[in-house]
Amino acid sequence: MEGKLLHVSTYSFVFLLFLSFKQHVVTKAQSPNYVGADCQNTTQQKALSSAYQTNLNSLLSWLSTDAATSKGYNHNSFGNNTPGGDDSAVYGLYNCRGDVVGYFCQFCVSTASREVLQRCPNRVSAIVLYDFCILRYSNENFFGNVTVYPSWHAVQSKNVSSKEEIQKGLDFMRGLIRKATVETNLLYYMDGFNLSSTQKRYGLVQCSRDLTSDGCRECLEAMLAQVPKCCEQNLGWQVLAASCLIKYDDYIFYLFRTQASDTQTAKKRGASKSRIILIIGLSVLGALALLCFSVYCFWFRKRSRRGRGKDGRIPDTIDQSSYHNVQTEETLNVDLPTIPLITILKSTDNFSEASKLGEGGFGPVYKGTLPDGRQIAVKRLSQASGQGSEEFKNEVMFIAKLQHCNLVRLLACCLEGKEKILVYEYLSNASLDFHLFDERKKRQLDWNLRLSIINGIAKGLLYLHEDSRLKVIHRDLKASNILLDDEMNPKISDFGLARAFEKGQNQANTNRVMGTYGYMSPEYAMEGLFSVKSDVFSYGVLVLEIICGKKNSGFYLSECGQSLTLYAWKIWCAGKSLELMDPVLEKSCIESEVMKCIHIGLLCVQEDAADRPTMSTVVVMLASDKMSLPEPNQPAFSVGRMTLEGASTSKSSKNLSINDVTVTNILPR
Known part of the structure; x- marks a missing residue:
């Protein structure tokens, strides 16, 4: 590489701080609760060098991306620190609280990465805190250093009832510090205790995982030392700094339990030699007991499997x-x-x-x-x-x-x-059928919104079929399995019947045929064959339903006296396609777009699976105004939902076919 090597030494630190003392409803538009910030060198507000700004942007982007894939903490570097550089290296550190991983961590890290430059503009160092995270960066290497200043605290408004309760709470928190730094080396721990027969208290301690156990203990004890000055009279409190936090309250505020599964990872941190001797002695005894117990469990589980009934019933508990x-x-x-x-x-x-x-x-x-x-x-x-x-x-x-x-x-x-x-x-606008098949609610679904829903479902299916790592067949696409968010964007749900195909695999066969009346493709219902074209068929039915505002199942009960797909085909052949359109769309629709969507729907429900387009083709057809579409062939007849299984797995040997229809009654969710 020509010139000097630009580099960004990056670690990441985001740790899920305190959960708000005032409960509130978090909507899609809300960010994690902002707690505070320390914009270091506040008197020096000048433009950052272009090299530093570039590396800082790279760091923040990496933090946000990595949080979605790591187990809550990670470290990385871009380039190498070389002597005599141009002072453009940026150091960052993130670490999610031990009880939360995945979406909750990534959502907060992304928010913090996006907003830190707004809250602390033109700063070479900054710390920003949210209810779910701290984000920290600097032009100096701070990894492994214990930072206890500045610190923050928050308290509940209610007070404790006695000095005895105060002492029990402090002793409990000291016990958590010992468990986090001595007994497990996790650098975090959460637990609860019975204050009385009717009252429980909960606590959490957490350190940045770049610290040693000794450094973590030093930080946590410094936070606990502040409690008598600020918080001990309060029923709930929290004290935190950049390197650690402690939190105590009368309700179970932590969300997810993962500390048990992290114990093995934490043990790799090691301990002092004297501590190791003690741990090894206890571990050997524990391991022998565990081995005996495991052998028994293995024998018992194997025996239980042999004793499973002939009906193939799964046990009530899951191992x-x-x-x-x-x-x-x-x-x-x-x-x-x-x-x-x-x-x-x-x-x-x-x-x-x-x-x-x-x-x-x-x-x-x-x-x-x-x-x-x-x-x-x-x-x-x-x-x-x-x-x-x-x-x-x-x-x-x-x-x-x-x-x-x-x-x-x-x-x-x-x-x-x-x-x-x-x-x-949680999606506040319930499912598509909740709106589409209600005479009053469907008036809110104008043509632009229905077209947006048609496009969104197509893009979701395209991702499942072609863009995800595995080719996924949903097998139960229907209006009740399309949920709508605050902005009425469609989201495909319910993957209980989904199946994955390996690379190069195009179709599969099953003797356990499951689907929903009116949406099942004929080759799947009659022969158990399913492929991406099975989902395409269901999508075509769904498109026609969205356009006409009526269910395919039960459409024959209307004055038309036939299924929705067959009715759409007949009026298409007669050149009267717009008669299919929901009358409430007359003022908002664009006729050419409605005609195109009916055309695409009919292409998707053709009887021969080979004639149906792929979802990638459907997405292109929806986006194009000039693309010439092929003429559709006659659609398949609608087929009901059923299960075809052998007699050995049926509830009765005489009952070789079980009606497995799903009845769904949905309220807003």
Whole structure:
């Protein structure tokens, strides 16, 4: 490389700070709660050198990107520091709090990276704090240094009842510091204790993971020393600096539990020689006990599998280790946070009817609010669902790794006892069918909005079929599985029936045919063959439904006396396509666009799968005003939803076909 090598030495530090003491609703437009900032060298407000600014921009971009893929902390460097350079090196450091990974971390890091230059303009060093993160950068190497000044604190308005309670709280926090720095070397720890028979208290300690255990302990003890001066009379409090934080409160404010799974990683940090001797002695005894227990569990599990009924029923509980294998499957590499059941119960008011959003084929969906105010949709797998475990694993495996603006985002999961729960982003405008098939609500769906929804669904399917790492077939695309966000953007949901194809694989066959009445392609319903063209067929039905504002299933009950697809085909052949259009669109529509979408819909529902376009072609056709479209052939007849399984897996040997239709009743979510 010519000239001097530009370099940016980068670590990253973002750690999920304190959850707000005042609960609030976080909408899509809201950023993480801003806590404070330290814009160092405030008297020196001058333009940064172009080289430094370039490297700073590169650093902030890397922090934001890396947070989406790492396990909450990482380090990296761009180039090398060489003597006699031009003072353009920038050092940064991020580290998410130990109980949160994935989306929650990445969302805050991205926000902090975007806003730090606005809050601290023209600064060579800055620290900015949010409820979910701290972002720090400097022109000097600060890695490994303990920074306890400046510090911040926040308190609850309610006071403690006695000095005894104060002392118990401080002793509890000292115990957490010991666990974080001596017993586990995690550099963070969270736990709770019973203050009385009716009251519990919770605490968390956290350090920047570039520190040693001794450095972490030094920082945490410095924060705890400030508590008597600022906070001990308060029921809840938090004290923090750039290198660490401590937090204490009367509610369970931490979201996800991952400290147990991080213990092995943390042990690699090591400890002093005397401590190692003690740990090894205890570990040997523990390992022997664990080995005996593991052998017993292996024997018991193997025996249980042999004893499984002839009906192939899955046991009510799911083995945690087997679920971990699903998470780390090489082709998917899922790293999804888990959320405690107690947090879900609190967020949904113990799965109350008031928080229920709807009922799907594999269980109910509830609206919840996390301790930080973020709204979520909680999908609770029904324990009575015979096929639920497989669909649950499917949904975890696929959607956790699928990232697209037209796919619903999976935030976390929960596997405790008999519960199997998925936690999604909350979408306030419910599902497409909630609006489209309601005579009053569909008036809000003008033509521009319906066309936007048609385009968005097409782009989401294109990503699944061609742009994601695996070719994913959804197999249950329908109006109730299209959710709408605050701005009415469509997001494909419900991947319980999805299947992945390896590279070069184009179709597959199954004897377990599942889909939804009116949306299933004929080759799938009759022969069990499915491919990307199966989804294309479902998409075509959906396009026609969006245009006419009526369901394909049950359309024959109208005055037309036939299915929607067949009716659309007949009026197309008669040159009267616009008769299909929903009358409420007359004032807002552009006729040529409506005609084109009907044309594309009919191309997608052709009986022969080979005649249907791919989704990449559909996206191009939707975007082009001049593209010449081929004439469609006659569509297939609508086919209902069914399951075809062998007698050994049926509930009755006489019942070789089971009606598996899903009835969905959705409220806003």
